[in-house]
Amino acid sequence: MQSDPDVPSPARRRTRQTIIEAAIAAWVRDRDVTLSEIADHAGTHRATLHRHFPGRADLLVASIRHSIGEIADATEAAAITQGPPVDALNRLVAAYLTVGDRIRFLFEDHTVANHPAVAQFAAVGGPVIDLIRRGQADGTIDPTVPSAWIERSMWALVYAASEAVDDGTLAAHEALPVLLRTVSDGIVRHPRRDSS
Structure with missing residues (x-):
């Protein structure tokens, strides 16, 4: 039985994934890094990189989509519709x-x-805004702070x-304890502190 030529092999998928991971890691630190340097970082050759991504723009778009997918997966893994809002927010921040x-x-x-894909992703408040509003409704997250500001602050x-x-x-x-404390001090209502 012949394999479908349009379906990449597991090895090809792994190589593609490795190149994307290398590109993201490199571009986070240096936006001017060359494709040859990304190929080196991925442990492959530039010709192999070009077989997967004909140009820099192709690799950039693939890296954007991959990053958005991983953030969406992290949001889902945090199970933010479950449990008390502050606990869910802490899980989300950790994720x-x-x-x-x-x-x-x-x-x-x-x-x-x-990039249009990032703009579309950033414009969707969705489950994170719902979580913040749920905490504001039950009084555990400060209702005087706009939910969109809380979300933006969390990203920052x-x-x-x-x-x-x-x-x-x-x-x-x-990092995580400092991050959680900073988020908590900024948006979580603390009855003793808030009543003084």
Whole structure:
């Protein structure tokens, strides 16, 4: 039985994935990195990279789509419709930190941030805004702070934590506790503090 020529083999899919991962890791640190350097980082040859991605723009679009997919997967894995809103928010922040380099890749550079796929992704408040509003409705998340601002602030804090780990400002094991404390201090209602 012959294999379908339109369906990539597992090895081809793995190579493609490795190239995308290498591109994201490289572009997060240096937007001017060359395709040859990305190929080296992926442990392959430039000719192999070009078989998968004929040009830089093709690799960029694939990397954007991959990053959006991983962030969507992290959102789903956090199960934010379950349990108390603050607990769900903490799970979401922790999940987003695991894909912090994807968030940085998408929003660090205006060219990428303004790509139609990113703009469409960023415009969909969806389940995160619903979670924030659920916490505001039950009084555990500050209702005086606009939900869109809370969401944007959360993205910015995850971005900052990921960058801080990358540049050595924070140790990897410190990032999540610092991030959760910062989010909590900014938006979670603390009855004793709020009543004083």
